[in-house]
Amino acid sequence: MSGAYLEMRNITKTFYGVKALDDVNLSIKKNEIHALVGENGAGKSTLMNILSGVYPYGTYSGKIILDGQECIFKDIKDSERHGIAIIHQELALIPYLSIAENIFLGNEQASKGIIDWNKTILKADKILEKVGLREASDILVTNISVGKQQLVEIAKALAKEAKLIIFDEPTAALNEEESDNLLNLLLTLQESGVTSILISHKLNEVENVADSITILRDGKTIETLEKDVDDISEGRIIKGMVGRDIVDRYPKRDIDIGDIVFEVKDWTVCHPLQDDREIIKNVSFNLRRGEILGFAGLMGAGRTELAMSIFGKSYGSNISGHIYKAGKEIHLNNTTEAINNGIAYLTEDRKNYGLILINDIKDNITLTKLDKVAKKNIIDHNKEYVVAEEYRKKMNIKSSSVNQTVASLSGGNQQKVVLSKWIFAQPDILILDEPTRGIDVGAKYEIYTIMNKLVAEGKSIILISSELPELLGMCDRIYILNEGEIIEEVDRSRATQEYIMGCIMEHSKEGKK
Known part of the structure; x- marks a missing residue:
């Protein structure tokens, strides 16, 4: 790993009169896994969009040197011709095309304008084997999990013979097992000669797989840390990112929990397209004033479906059960009625459902x-x-x-x-679904502080999170959900990661008997 394979020299990029990147320098060795970290707004994605041709030459100042040659990328195709591919956090797949069709989209295996489907499928199967995806290449992308869709994106990059792959928050939407599999794949790709740039807010992943780590802060290069040379512990990385030590990632609060203000009883929800298939099964829970109540569970446990069905029946069919607020039964048949009754739902998918991005x-x-x-x-x-x-x-x-x-x-x-x-x-009740997904440590702390302030004012919060440390650090009580059922209620004093995962595993075993 001697010598620089990629250099980005003195890169400066301005938006709306504000410098997003200010004289940034990045040096990456051939065949390494190089992590790029920093708080939200530090400039990581902007820098990678320049490298991948999303922001073309002329819209920034500075130089890109790849394998000793200066590169001028006018668009994404230009960077792809030089062996660079980017895998964005929001996957760029077409759900109702097959895996093979997605892999070769824009890179069709054609002769005289006619696609050779035999060649397409054979090549797709070989690449799928390489990335460890055991699915038939003719299956529609909509029928596979998010973790497997990530592997299809990587297969797309390999189909273009990418030598340098940029992974932008590749594990943000994955569970622990899927995340581990993807990180192992990065190591496998490294063995086959692929250089990787990893952008991630999950610093434990960075610490585990990265050979070097470049830290950006406020659009500037702060430092590059080398594995086996520098301290690359989470605490050290965080200090570089935010410019200070964060001793406690979860701000303290004075807990003052009152009476029950919100209650759900015997709540059952069926799949929106299969009205005889139960997704949520006879769930009952309560929430108290000034409380942060957590919902834990693996991906597919039904946490989001439960939240959305409560919030004005925005998910599901054949919904039955009762909702009480301040002891009085309320009927929430649409989102307007939910809002008017003082209930808010912050979606896990802010870009598609939480915001109007062009506004x-x-x-x-x-x-x-x-x-x-x-x-x-x-x-x-x-x-x-x-x-x-x-x-x-x-x-x-x-x-x-x-x-x-x-x-x-x-x-x-x-x-x-x-x-x-x-x-x-x-609102009086806020349902927060993965509120810190894909954001950095500093921004997470700010969100946690806002949550604490809201409950101190007497509001109540339901927190859904895939990160058990977050639930343990913020919640007063936790309900454990598995396969659409509440299997356990545990208070703060008894809750541990081991206990929660043990409950889930035990329930899963019983369900298979």
């Missing part, structure tokens, strides 16, 4: 309660601006102004906009 911050924040910034059904834009500016400051949303489009914000700042939108609706 500005101001429009997104006031969206849930337009009547509060309107007179006689006409929006008062001055009032809307004042409200949005108040939340921008209060939530520490990093932007040039409230008129900046949400699409141009970092993931952490987008999440703060979603939270602002729901807080503006003044």
